[in-house]
Amino acid sequence: MTTSVFIDGEAGTTGLQIRERLLARDDIHLISIDPDLRKDTAARTDAFAQADVAILCLPDDAARAAVKIAGDTRIIDASTAHRIADGWIYGMPELPGQRDRIRDARRVANVGCYATGSIAMLRPLTDAGIVPADAGVTLTGVSGYTGGGKSMIADYDTGTAPDLFLYAVRQDHKHVPEIMRYGGLTRKPLFQPMVANFAQGMAVQLHLHADLLPGGIAGHARIEAALRDFYAGDPFVSVVQPGERVDPQSLRDTNRMELSVQGDGAGRVTVIAILDNLGKGASGTAVQNLNVMIGAKETAGLT
Ligand SMILES: NC(=O)C1=CN([C@@H]2O[C@H](COP(=O)(O)OP(=O)(O)OC[C@H]3O[C@@H](n4cnc5c(N)ncnc54)[C@H](OP(=O)(O)O)[C@@H]3O)[C@@H](O)[C@H]2O)C=CC1
Numbered sequence: 315m316t317t318s319v320f321i322d323g324e325a326g327t328t329g330l331q332i333r334e335r336l337l338a339r340d341d342i343h344l345i346s347i348d349p350d351l352r353k354d355t356a357a358r359t360d361a362f363a364q365a366d367v368a369i370l371c372l373p374d375d376a377a378r379a380a381v382k383i384a385g386d387t388r389i390i391d392a393s394t395a396h397r398i399a400d401g402w403i404y405g406m407p408e409l410p411g412q413r414d415r416i417r418d419a420r421r422v423a424n425v426g427c428y429a430t431g432s433i434a435m436l437r438p439l440t441d442a443g444i445v446p447a448d449a450g451v452t453l454t455g456v457s458g459y460t461g462g463g464k465s466m467i468a469d470y471d472t473g474t475a476p477d478l479f480l481y482a483v484r485q486d487h488k489h490v491p492e493i494m495r496y497g498g499l500t501r502k503p504l505f506q507p508m509v510a511n512f513a514q515g516m517a518v519q520l521h522l523h524a525d526l527l528p529g530g531i532a533g534h535a536r537i538e539a540a541l542r543d544f545y546a547g548d549p550f551v552s553v554v555q556p557g558e559r560v561d562p563q564s565l566r567d568t569n570r571m572e573l574s575v576q577g578d579g580a581g582r583v584t585v586i587a588i589l590d591n592l593g594k595g596a597s598g599t600a601v602q603n604l605n606v607m608i609g610a611k612e613t614a615g616l617t
């Protein structure tokens with residue numbers, strides 16, 4: 315059986331990567347519109363009507379507007395617009411019971427890139443009671459510049475952006491609400507993201523004083539065991555041995571995510587998630603969610 319898919323925002327950074335991942339598949343028929351009509355409401359309404367599933371790769375406001383013209387077509391929204399909205403299923407298949415919810419969903423909100431790494435580290439630890447929901451948690455992260463879409467890519471292409479910059483320094487990053495809800499936190503975490511001068515790749519760090527956690531210093535080993543249990547058998551997420559140097563670009567162009575538990579073994583722990591901000595952090599997970607929704611092999615079109 316063939317599934318018809320319309321990627322709204324197909325020419326954007328995320329849309330293009332999803333298209334590339336779907337083009338070679340014979341179980342997917344891509345519905346495209348004339349690039350000149352990519353913002354034309356009538357042309358897009360018609361494309362939504364023809365599609366079984368639409369993937370929105372648009373800015374937040376445009377994604378909200380798109381839902382209004384999408385009719386009954388099933389939707390995967392890659393934007394931040396609906397991640398904690400009522401009636402939407404959070405598109406992070408690794409969470410307990412989530413694959414079943416995604417399979418049956420009409421509206422799926424694809425998880426954010428930093429949120430993918432943050433929740434992947436936090437949720438096993440909050441579920442296991444290692445990190446209490448009201449713990450004071452600190453997260454940091456570095457992303458490749460493609461995370462900022464076409465405009466940030468242009469800044470780096472023209473050499474007008476710095477080699478590295480911190481942002482959201484007022485603790486107002488847009489991923490914090492989803493990190494809290496799906497990471498299992500009731501206390502707002504500190505989160506400090508930055509962008510560096512490479513295109514694709516991401517590292518997210520969770521910094522913990524394990525000696526202050528309920529399990530004490532033994533928490534270090536428990537943290538790794540909880541992560542291993544949580545991701546046992548997962549097709550894309552693995553727990554790896556800590557390395558001396560951690561390269562945020564090492565999983566570029568893949569849908570994989572690697573977690574490692576680093577630190578001094580005496581209370582100071584940094585859990586690190588490595589992923590491709592555009593792969594597992596955006597287009598890869600969108601395809602993974604699509605696969606779950608249409609009953610295809612979860613790994614189809616993904617490496
Ligand atoms: N880049 C990343 O790493 C990630 C991005 N996302 C999210 O995915 C979404 C897309 O991001 P990204 O691909 O980076 O953004 P881009 O800016 O690269 O692409 C957005 C695309 O949407 C088109 N567009 C804008 N407004 C409209 C509209 N009203 N109607 C139809 N098309 C429109 C743009 O057209 P035009 O060609 O005119 O600019 C462009 O092609 C965003 O919500 C982003 O937050 C999520 C996770 C990670």
Ligand SMILES: CC(=O)N[C@@H](CCC(=O)OP(=O)(O)O)C(=O)O
Nearest residue numbers: 392393394426427457461462509
């Ligand atoms: C480097 C950079 O700017 N990254 C974006 C996040 C990427 C993105 O757009 O993510 P979501 O749509 O998944 O929220 C940011 O921090 O706002």
